[in-house]
Amino acid sequence: xxxxxxxxxxxxxxxxxxxxxxxxxxxxxxxxxxxxxxxxxxxxxxxxxxxxxxxxxxxxxxxxxxxxxxxxxxxxx
Amino acid sequence: xxxxxxxxxxxxxxxxxxxxxxxxxxxxxxxxxxxxxxxxxxxxxxxxxxxxxxxxxxxxxxxxxxxxxxxxxxxxxxxxxxxxxxxxxxxxxxxxxxxxxxxxxxxxxxxxxxxxxxxxxxxxxxxxxxxxxxxxxxxxxxxxxxxxxxxxxxxxxxxxxxxxxxxxxxxxxxxxxxxxxxxxxxxxxxxxxxxxxxxxxxxxxxxxxxxxxxxxxxxxxxxxxxxxxxxxxxxxxxxxxxxxxxxxxxxxxxxxxxxxxxxxxxxxxxxxxxxxxxxxxxxxxxxxxxxxxxxxxxxxxxxxxxxxxxxxxxxxxxxxxxxxxxxxxxxxxxxxxxxxxxxxxxxxxxxxxxxxxxxxxxxxxxxxxxxxxxxxxxxxxxxxxxxxxxxxxxxxxxxxxxxxxxxxxxxxxxxxxxxxxxxxxxxxxxxxxxxxxxxxxxxxxxxxxxxxxxxxxxxxxxxxxxxxxxxxxxxxxxxxxxxxxxxxxxxxxxxxxxxxxxxxxxxxxxxxxxxxxxxxxxxxxxxxxxxxxxxxxxxxxxxxxxxxxxxxxxxxxxxxxxxxxxxxxxxxxxxxxxxxxxxxxxxxxxxxxxxxxxxxxxxxxxxxxxxxxxxxxxxxxxxxxxxxxxxxxxxxxxxxxxxxxxxxxxxxxxxxxxxxxxxxxxxxxxxxxxxxxxxxxxxxxxxxxxxxxxxxxxxxxxxxxxxxxxxxxxxxxxxxxxxxxxxxxxxxxxxxxxxxxxxxxxxxxxxxxxxxxxxxxxxxxxxxxxxxxxxxxxxxxxxxxxxxxxxxxxxxxxxxxxxxxxxxxxxxxx
Numbered sequence: 001x002x003x004x005x006x007x008x009x010x011x012x013x014x015x016x017x018x019x020x021x022x023x024x025x026x027x028x029x030x031x032x033x034x035x036x037x038x039x040x041x042x043x044x045x046x047x048x049x050x051x052x053x054x055x056x057x058x059x060x061x062x063x064x065x066x067x068x069x070x071x072x073x074x075x076x077x
Numbered sequence: 078x079x080x081x082x083x084x085x086x087x088x089x090x091x092x093x094x095x096x097x098x099x100x101x102x103x104x105x106x107x108x109x110x111x112x113x114x115x116x117x118x119x120x121x122x123x124x125x126x127x128x129x130x131x132x133x134x135x136x137x138x139x140x141x142x143x144x145x146x147x148x149x150x151x152x153x154x155x156x157x158x159x160x161x162x163x164x165x166x167x168x169x170x171x172x173x174x175x176x177x178x179x180x181x182x183x184x185x186x187x188x189x190x191x192x193x194x195x196x197x198x199x200x201x202x203x204x205x206x207x208x209x210x211x212x213x214x215x216x217x218x219x220x221x222x223x224x225x226x227x228x229x230x231x232x233x234x235x236x237x238x239x240x241x242x243x244x245x246x247x248x249x250x251x252x253x254x255x256x257x258x259x260x261x262x263x264x265x266x267x268x269x270x271x272x273x274x275x276x277x278x279x280x281x282x283x284x285x286x287x288x289x290x291x292x293x294x295x296x297x298x299x300x301x302x303x304x305x306x307x308x309x310x311x312x313x314x315x316x317x318x319x320x321x322x323x324x325x326x327x328x329x330x331x332x333x334x335x336x337x338x339x340x341x342x343x344x345x346x347x348x349x350x351x352x353x354x355x356x357x358x359x360x361x362x363x364x365x366x367x368x369x370x371x372x373x374x375x376x377x378x379x380x381x382x383x384x385x386x387x388x389x390x391x392x393x394x395x396x397x398x399x400x401x402x403x404x405x406x407x408x409x410x411x412x413x414x415x416x417x418x419x420x421x422x423x424x425x426x427x428x429x430x431x432x433x434x435x436x437x438x439x440x441x442x443x444x445x446x447x448x449x450x451x452x453x454x455x456x457x458x459x460x461x462x463x464x465x466x467x468x469x470x471x472x473x474x475x476x477x478x479x480x481x482x483x484x485x486x487x488x489x490x491x492x493x494x495x496x497x498x499x500x501x502x503x504x505x506x507x508x509x510x511x512x513x514x515x516x517x518x519x520x521x522x523x524x525x526x527x528x529x530x531x532x533x534x535x536x537x538x539x540x541x542x543x544x545x546x547x548x549x550x551x552x553x554x555x556x557x558x559x560x561x562x563x564x565x566x567x568x569x570x571x572x573x574x575x576x577x578x579x580x581x582x583x584x585x586x587x588x589x590x591x592x593x594x595x596x597x598x599x600x601x602x603x604x605x606x607x608x609x610x611x612x613x614x615x616x617x618x619x620x621x622x623x624x625x626x627x628x629x630x631x632x633x634x635x636x637x638x639x640x641x642x643x644x645x646x647x648x649x650x651x652x653x654x655x656x657x658x659x660x661x662x663x664x665x666x667x668x669x670x671x672x673x674x675x676x677x678x679x680x681x682x683x684x685x686x687x688x689x690x691x692x693x694x695x696x697x698x699x700x701x702x703x704x705x706x707x708x709x710x711x712x713x714x715x716x717x718x719x720x721x722x723x724x725x726x727x728x729x730x731x732x733x734x735x736x737x738x739x740x741x742x743x744x745x746x747x748x749x750x751x752x753x754x755x756x757x758x759x760x761x762x763x764x765x766x767x768x769x770x771x772x773x774x775x776x777x778x779x780x781x782x783x784x785x786x787x788x789x790x791x792x793x794x795x796x797x798x799x800x801x802x803x804x805x806x807x808x809x810x811x812x813x814x815x816x817x818x819x820x821x822x823x824x825x826x827x828x829x830x831x832x833x834x835x836x837x838x839x840x841x842x843x844x845x846x847x848x849x850x851x852x853x854x855x856x857x858x859x860x861x862x863x864x865x866x867x868x869x870x871x872x873x874x875x876x877x878x879x880x881x882x883x884x885x886x887x888x889x890x891x
């Protein structure tokens with residue numbers, strides 16, 4: 001069952017299955033930051049109002065908004 | 078300093094141009110400092126290095142001219158930094174590209190390294206922050222890494238200056254071509270490689286393009302549909318070009334065959350290679366919880382995060398004020414004083430003392446009232462500014478600033494801004510002491526034009542370093558018991574106004590939808606004291622330089638505006654003569670009659686008075702009459718209770734009356750003169766309007782001057798009141814002792830309500846000239862600059878009037 005990173009539970013390791021279409025320039029940015037197909041992610045924490053979220057990717061910490069996280073389709077590992 | 082090195086002689090055969098590239102937070106700037114010793118700031122926030130920095134370093138017979146490129150994650154046309162970085166590499170043909178790589182974050186850093194390698198310039202890799210990598214149990218096989226990438230690799234630790242010699246040597250040898258370069262060429266798979274070849278053939282056929290660009294690199298960029306590359310190719314070719322046609326055909330072909338656009342596939346291949354390098358060259362033992370994780374558990378906590386931000390901002394204020402003016406830690410005249418005490422002494426006592434010997438006249442007035450009161454008023458705040466910059470640098474350098482953006486993003490989004498706007502807001506004075514000019518420039522990191530414009534239009538509301546003197550002065554005068562608390566309140570108010578204005582702007586002039594937010598949260602660093610001090614000193618120096626040039630010029634101009642045309646002095650001269658005659662008549666009936674011998678009683682009294690105020694040396698002994706005057710003056714000052722000596726008491730009373738009269742005449746004359754001057758006329762013309770907010774003509778003049786630079790407000794008020802200055806004696810320390818503070822306190826027309834209205838007006842009204850110019854340049858339109866000036870002044874006036882009028886209703890302001 002696949003869903004997006006925005007819905008992923010905190011602390012669970014997930015793997016990117018697909019980048020959903022759309023997003024414009026932010027897509028390239030996410031790719032540049034290492035958010036590519038097959039990469040493992042962990043949602044580390046959420047900001048005080050639940051958004052943005054902090055994910056661990058390729059050994060570093062990345063903050064993204066839920067809107068952008070909704071472009072990233074993931075599967076549980 | 079770097080500005081001198083920019084004018085280095087043209088490159089001789091033994092001078093190599095080195096472009097320093099790397100990810101943000103890879104320690105690039107620290108490494109650059111280590112190599113060149115150049116003076117500049119080191120930040121920890123993505124995008125803090127925006128301007129170009131250069132430095133020269135000698136190594137043996139060779140010289141390296143280093144260019145510090147902005148920190149980037151990639152070389153697309155995504156941000157201005159990336160465009161700048163690749164433009165330097167393409168257009169300036171550096172002899173060497175030095176890629177600074179964060180050893181503790183190798184995989185993502187390699188992504189950039191691969192793109193740099195594609196640009197086909199000789200390369201050296203600096204494996205920086207090697208110590209942190211080792212601490213985290215990351216072991217990198219450097220020989221293997223070097224072999225894989227085909228370029229030399231040197232381990233460095235920027236802040237400990239380790240690896241410097243080896244790195245310089247490697248750079249020189251690379252420049253001389255002594256180290257073979259076989260840069261890694263990422264293979265993108267059969268389908269894409271085919272496409273690259275097809276496009277590359279058309280690029281190679283185009284002489285204009287192939288002369289400037291690496292053929293393969295441009296082909297890859299065109300397949301990525303890189304906006305800037307496409308634009309450049311279109312600009313080179315007049316009309317349809319086979320290059321773009323080929324690129325478009327290939328993009329469509331790849332999309333059809335792979336079901337994914339080439340940009341995505343290319344990025345995936347690069348990261349695939351990076352993962353391969355990691356597998357082959359890097360061993361990671363389990364690192365457990367890092368310090369950064371532990372700190373973030375608290376600092377970015379869902380419940381505590383906002384409280385921590387508020388606390389940090391508040392502590393910054395408190396600490397700044399305690400260090401600048403709340404803690405006497407400098408040995409001074411047998412006691413102790415604060416840094417503000419020292420600078421106040423310099424400009425309020427030492428320098429004016431030097432002009433006492435000059436005769437009265439326009440020149441002395443220019444120096445005293447124009448230059449010293451003007452520039453001195455601004456310089457007096459250097460200690461405050463310095464400590465604020467120090468704490469700002471601490472927050473930047475430690476990495477906390479990115480957490481502020483993370484924690485506040487959702488809050489800021491309510492107002493149509495985003496987390497990254499926070500940097501611009503803070504730099505502009507969100508943590509007081511900033512400046513709107515770099516603040517406006519800091520909006521460059523905002524990708525979305527509408528976010529950028531909105532941020533740019535509201536950052537001038539923040540309490541920049543130039544407004545702080547105005548606030549500090551008025552607070553010292555009317556809210557002295559709540560200095561820290563008032564400043565905290567003013568900071569909170571400036572945030573409120575900025576955010577509400579942003580919301581309003583996004584609903585009206587800058588309408589538009591949501592924008593993306595993707596930001597690295599870099600590991601915390603223990604800030605390097607040297608870097609922080611350097612940053613604070615450099616920014617303080619910029620402030621001083623501004624005071625020495627722009628503000629000096631404006632001060633002199635305003636002084637002339639307030640000095641000319643001269644009013645008729647004869648009325649006041651007649652009053653002075655009358656007062657002098659009265660004093661003479663009284664003294665002649667006492668044993669002090671000898672004092673009145675000769676014509677210059679007025680000058681004698683003035684000289685003695687100056688001597689008592691310790692502004693010149695004691696009166697010369699050969700003036701017998703002058704010797705007993707100090708004694709008389711002392712009696713005046715100490716009170717007149719000497720029933721045993723009625724003669725002395727009579728004389729002292731007469732002298733006291735005379736001094737009072739002379740001071741009143743002086744004040745009247747100064748007031749009359751100001752009113753008569755060009756400035757006074759304009760101020761009076763505006764007074765009917767200004768009085769709605771409780772301002773008088775002097776405030777209006779000061780506020781008009783403040784459009785040039787906000788510091789001018791204090792100096793103009795200083796001039797306006799200093800010209801009527803009537804020899805008060807010093808009391809208290811720091812701001813409490815500033816003559817202007819005492820003058821405002823003593824003035825019956827001034828009260829806390831008027832001060833508050835003025836503070837709010839200053840907080841909100843038109844940005845200073847330099848900011849307006851910067852907004853025009855950065856928004857690309859003078860219309861936005863004009864809009865910014867008008868809407869903020871209108872808002873400021875509305876708020877000041879509202880506060881003043883409501884305050885009056887509640888019986889405040891008396």
